[in-house]
Amino acid sequence: MPSSKQSIRTLAAVALIAGTTAVTAPQASAKPESPASGPTTGACAFTPLEDQTYSTWTGLPPDPKKAQTHGKAAVVLQTNHGDIPVILDKAGAPCTVASFLYLTKEKFYDGTQCHRLTAYHTAPYALSVLQCGDPLGTGWGDPGYWFKDELNTAKSLPNWPGFEDGSRKNYTRGLLAMANGGPDTNGSQFFLVYEDSRLRPDYTVFGHITEEGMAVLDKIAAAGVAPSDEGYPEDGAPAMTTIIERAKRTGAGGA
Structure with missing residues (x-):
C-alpha cells in the first residue's frame, strides 16, 4: 500500500515487521505521465506520488471543499467465486x-x-x-496518488485482550479497511477481515462486508494459502485464485 508498495505485513503484527513480503517487486517500468502537479485543494488533498513506477494512473478523485460525511454507499465486488457486497461508511472515512x-x-x-x-x-x-486492490497483483501497485489516514473509527475499535492501552485493536470479522505502507500512504489496496485480527489502530476502517459477502470470503479463506507460496501456510497468495472481475456501485447503502 503506499506508497502502497508494501503490504500490511510490514506493520501488522510482530511477525510481520521488516517488510518480509512474499511477493517479488516487479521490474521498474517507465513512469506514467501524470497531468497533476500537486494535491487537490479540497478537504482530502489527494496527492500524486512522486514515484509512479508501479502506478496505474487514472487521475485524481474529485475533492469537495467540505468532506462528505453523511450517508453510506454500497459497492459489490463481483469475483470469480461470487459477489462480495460491501457497505462504505462516509461518516468515519469520507476521503x-x-x-x-x-x-x-x-x-x-x-x-x-x-x-x-x-x-x-x-x-x-x-x-x-x-x-x-493492487492492479499489478503483486503487493506493489497503486493508483498514482496517496491520501491521509482517517483513524477515528480504528481507534474506537475494541482493544485486543491484554492491550488496555489501546495500542492493539481488534479489527473484527467483517470489517473493510485500507492497507498502507506507513502513516498517510493510502492508495488503492484494501483488506477484508474474515476473522478477528490484532492490529495497531493504523489502518483506516471505511466499511463492512455484508453477510452474503462473508459467505464468499469464508470460502476463499477456508482454502488457505497456496502451497506453492513461500509464505505457506500462514501468508501468501490465496489457494483459490481470486479475481475482482468487476467492482460496481449498487446504491446508497444500508445500515
Whole structure:
C-alpha cells in the first residue's frame, strides 16, 4: 500500500515487521505521465506520488471543499467465486470512501487479483485478512496518488485482550479497511477481515462486508494459502485464485 508498495505485513503484527513480503517487486517500468502537479485543494488533498513506477494512473478523485460525511454507499465486488457486497461508511472515512468510489467508477479494480491471504491463527498472532486492490497483483501497485489516514473509527475499535492501552485493536470479522505502507500512504489496496485480527489502530476502517459477502470470503479463506507460496501456510497468495472481475456501485447503502 503506499506508497502502497508494501503490504500490511510490514506493520501488522510482530511477525510481520521488516517488510518480509512474499511477493517479488516487479521490474521498474517507465513512469506514467501524470497531468497533476500537486494535491487537490479540497478537504482530502489527494496527492500524486512522486514515484509512479508501479502506478496505474487514472487521475485524481474529485475533492469537495467540505468532506462528505453523511450517508453510506454500497459497492459489490463481483469475483470469480461470487459477489462480495460491501457497505462504505462516509461518516468515519469520507476521503477513503470518495477515493474508493472514484476508483470503482473508473473501473480501476476490474480484473484485479486479490494477491494476499493471511492465516495467522496461533497466539500471540492473529491476522486473518484477504488483501485486494493492487492492479499489478503483486503487493506493489497503486493508483498514482496517496491520501491521509482517517483513524477515528480504528481507534474506537475494541482493544485486543491484554492491550488496555489501546495500542492493539481488534479489527473484527467483517470489517473493510485500507492497507498502507506507513502513516498517510493510502492508495488503492484494501483488506477484508474474515476473522478477528490484532492490529495497531493504523489502518483506516471505511466499511463492512455484508453477510452474503462473508459467505464468499469464508470460502476463499477456508482454502488457505497456496502451497506453492513461500509464505505457506500462514501468508501468501490465496489457494483459490481470486479475481475482482468487476467492482460496481449498487446504491446508497444500508445500515
